[in-house]
Amino acid sequence: MPAAVTSAEMFADPPDVELFPEEEALVARSVGKRRREFATARACARSALARLGVPPAPILPGERGAPGWPPGIVGSITHCAGYRAAAVAPVHDVRTIGVDAEPHGALPDGVLGAISLPGERDRLAGLASAAPGIHWDRLLFCAKEATYKAWFPLARRWLGFEDADITLSPGDGTFLVNLLVPGPVIDGSPLTGFAGRWMARDGLILTAVTLPA
Numbered sequence: 001m002p003a004a005v006t007s008a009e010m011f012a013d014p015p016d017v018e019l020f021p022e023e024e025a026l027v028a029r030s031v032g033k034r035r036r037e038f039a040t041a042r043a044c045a046r047s048a049l050a051r052l053g054v055p056p057a058p059i060l061p062g063e064r065g066a067p068g069w070p071p072g073i074v075g076s077i078t079h080c081a082g083y084r085a086a087a088v089a090p091v092h093d094v095r096t097i098g099v100d101a102e103p104h105g106a107l108p109d110g111v112l113g114a115i116s117l118p119g120e121r122d123r124l125a126g127l128a129s130a131a132p133g134i135h136w137d138r139l140l141f142c143a144k145e146a147t148y149k150a151w152f153p154l155a156r157r158w159l160g161f162e163d164a165d166i167t168l169s170p171g172d173g174t175f176l177v178n179l180l181v182p183g184p185v186i187d188g189s190p191l192t193g194f195a196g197r198w199m200a201r202d203g204l205i206l207t208a209v210t211l212p213a
């Protein structure tokens, strides 16, 4: 991600994460798994924010679940089994961030057809023969989730899996997102896509999408 982004990740849930009362109220009746992922992701977020000089503050889910960051900050949160992370940046450096983590395994049967375009599926076939160790279907899904998390704070509306055409690059851990629906105007130009990075390691797939200012 651009140098202005700070991030923090954890691979287990510390027992002693302190939540703000507003945060605590949101997960008071949630199952243990949700409480733990919510709390650890907040610990990650506060650690990343501290490195930007931002004091601890509640990070509450806002419109359609998008996290509410302190003024002047953009960011994104992800959690999956064995992994929690947050990435943040000053909005004057980075307009939006989306991060996503997934277990590095094949998508369940039937999911790929629902989350991909025909052209994307054609390219996956080529990627699978070039680099068979990567679950490219899961990586595509992960890239789409990160895309939605970056899109939503800018557009404030839904983006379907069929609304973005993603080209994954096997050699350099990058991908390009081509938006197939009109995007919001950002800094005077319509948003037409994003650049992303991916990594597959230690049983996880991680994707990150940013839009530099």
Ligand SMILES: CC(C)(COP(=O)(O)OP(=O)(O)OC[C@H]1O[C@@H](n2cnc3c(N)ncnc32)[C@H](O)[C@@H]1OP(=O)(O)O)[C@@H](O)C(=O)NCCC(=O)NCCS
Pocket: 037, 038, 041, 061, 063, 064, 065, 066, 067, 076, 077, 078, 079, 080, 099, 100, 101, 144, 145, 146, 147, 148, 149, 150, 152, 153, 159, 160, 161, 162, 163, 164
């Ligand atoms: C919202 C969504 C992207 C979350 O992804 P996920 O893999 O299920 O879950 P993750 O653990 O990685 O991420 C959860 C975090 O996403 C963030 N999030 C939720 N809704 C969000 C939104 N509308 N915008 C930005 N971030 C959002 C939250 O911070 C949440 O964590 P929190 O509740 O602890 O604050 C997913 O559930 C979803 O709705 N996807 C459908 C839309 C989509 O992906 N379209 C593809 C476009 S190409």
